Amino acid sequence: MRKLSTERMRVAALDLKRQIKPIRRQIDAAIKKAVDNTSFILGAGVSEFERNVKEYSGARYAVGVSNGTDAISLALLALGIKHGDEVVCPAFTYFATAGAVAAVGATPVFADIDKDTYNISLQSLKDILSRRKNIKAVIPVHLYGQCADMGQVLSLARKYGIKVIEDAAQAFGAEYMGRKAGTIGDCGAVSFYPGKNIGAFGDAGMVLTNNKAVAERLFILRNQGNKDKYYHSLLGRNNRLDAIQAVVLDVKLKYLDDWNKGRGEVACYYDRYFSSCAVQIPFRAAYSTHIYHQYTLRGKGSGRKIVERLHERGIDARVFYPVPLHLQECFKCLGYKAGDFPEAEAAARHVFSIPVFPELKRDEREYVASQVKDVLES
Ligand SMILES: Cc1ncc(COP(=O)(O)O)c(C=O)c1O
Incomplete structure (x- = not known):
C-alpha cells in the first residue's frame, strides 16, 4: 500500500494544459x-x-x-x-x-x-x-x-x-x-x-x-x-x-476513446475507495456505458457544503446543478413550484462532483478520495 500524502494539494476540476x-x-x-x-x-x-x-x-x-x-x-x-x-x-x-x-x-x-x-x-x-x-x-x-x-x-x-x-x-x-x-x-x-x-x-x-x-x-x-x-x-x-x-x-x-477510458479508470478507483463510505457512487445502468463527464457523488447532507469544505482543502469540486430548472427565475412564468419534482430537487440538494479527468495523477486522485472520505465522516 502506497503511503498517502498528508500535505495539502491543489487539484483542478479539469486541467486542459495536460491534455493539450x-x-x-x-x-x-x-x-x-x-x-x-x-x-x-x-x-x-x-x-x-x-x-x-x-x-x-x-x-x-x-x-x-x-x-x-x-x-x-x-x-x-x-x-x-x-x-x-x-x-x-x-x-x-x-x-x-x-x-x-x-x-x-x-x-x-x-x-x-x-x-x-x-x-x-x-x-x-x-x-x-x-x-x-x-x-x-x-x-x-x-x-x-x-x-x-x-x-x-x-x-x-x-x-x-x-x-x-x-x-x-x-x-x-x-x-x-x-x-x-x-x-x-x-x-x-x-x-x-x-x-x-x-x-x-x-x-x-x-x-x-x-x-x-x-x-x-x-x-x-x-x-x-x-x-x-x-x-x-x-x-x-x-x-x-x-x-x-x-x-x-x-x-x-482520435484520442477521445482513450480519454474516456482514462476517466473510467479514475472512476473505478473512486468506486472502490468509496464502497465503504456513506455516499452514493454513480449508478451504472446495464443498458449504457458511462464516460464520466462528471463523477458525481450523493451524500445525505448538502452537496454545496461538502464542496465548500473540499475547496478549503484545495480540491475544485462542483455542484452540477444547484437549482433545478423548474425553480429557475427565468422559468417562473411556467408556473412551477417547489415540491413539483422531488427527485430533481433532492439531487440538486445533495449531489457533488469531484475531479475525474484522464490526466489526473495517482497522488491527486488518492488525495481527492481521502479528503472526500474525511469530509463525509467528520
Ligand atoms: C446537458 C447540456 N446540454 C446542453 C449544453 C449546451 O452546450 P454548449 O455549451 O456547447 O452550448 C451543455 C453544455 O454545457 C450541457 O451540459
Whole structure:
C-alpha cells in the first residue's frame, strides 16, 4: 500500500494544459493549415470533421454547428417544432436543454428524474404524455456521461407520436446498447464546449441524425436558411461551425476513446475507495456505458457544503446543478413550484462532483478520495 500524502494539494476540476501538451504539435499544424487556406467558416476542415464524426459515431449525417445549445435548437427546428409547441425536458440538467427549447418559441415542460441515474424519469414522462396533448418532442439528457433509457423513451415517443432529440452534450462517445449516444433518437445534439470530454478551443457543436430530409434541413438552417447562396428557402440562423474549431476537434477525436477510458479508470478507483463510505457512487445502468463527464457523488447532507469544505482543502469540486430548472427565475412564468419534482430537487440538494479527468495523477486522485472520505465522516 502506497503511503498517502498528508500535505495539502491543489487539484483542478479539469486541467486542459495536460491534455493539450502531448498533441500540441498536431494541433498547431492543423490550425496553421486552416489559416494558410483561409477557409474559416465551414469549408474543407468542417466537412472532414463531419465525415470523421459520422465514421466514429455511426450516424448517417453529422452537421457541424456553433455550439451544443444551437445544436438542440436546430434539431427542434429541423423536426418541425415551432412556436406554441411543448417539449418535455428533465428538470435536472444544464439550463441549455430547456433554453434551446424556449429559443425556438416552444415551451419547456419539465419532467422529474430517476433517482439513481439522474436521467429523465420514465414514469414522469408517461404521466405528462398521457395528460398533455400539445407535446411535440422530448429531450432525454445523457447526464454526466451516461445514456438515458433510450429504448423506453423511444417506445413512449412512438406511442404518442412525438420526436426525440437526445441531449448528448455530456456523453459523446458513450454507448446505449452498442449504439453511440446521439445516434438513437430523431436527432442528437453534441457540445464541444472546451470542458467537455472532447472540447474545442471555443464554442462548437454537432447535430447527428439518420434521416436524410432532416439532415438537409439542418445544413440549410445552420447557414442562414441558404439553399443556394442568397436564396433562402427556410428561416435559418447563423449557427455555422468555425473551421479552426473543426480542425482542432478532428485532431482530438482520435484520442477521445482513450480519454474516456482514462476517466473510467479514475472512476473505478473512486468506486472502490468509496464502497465503504456513506455516499452514493454513480449508478451504472446495464443498458449504457458511462464516460464520466462528471463523477458525481450523493451524500445525505448538502452537496454545496461538502464542496465548500473540499475547496478549503484545495480540491475544485462542483455542484452540477444547484437549482433545478423548474425553480429557475427565468422559468417562473411556467408556473412551477417547489415540491413539483422531488427527485430533481433532492439531487440538486445533495449531489457533488469531484475531479475525474484522464490526466489526473495517482497522488491527486488518492488525495481527492481521502479528503472526500474525511469530509463525509467528520
Ligand atoms: C446537458 C447540456 N446540454 C446542453 C449544453 C449546451 O452546450 P454548449 O455549451 O456547447 O452550448 C451543455 C453544455 O454545457 C450541457 O451540459
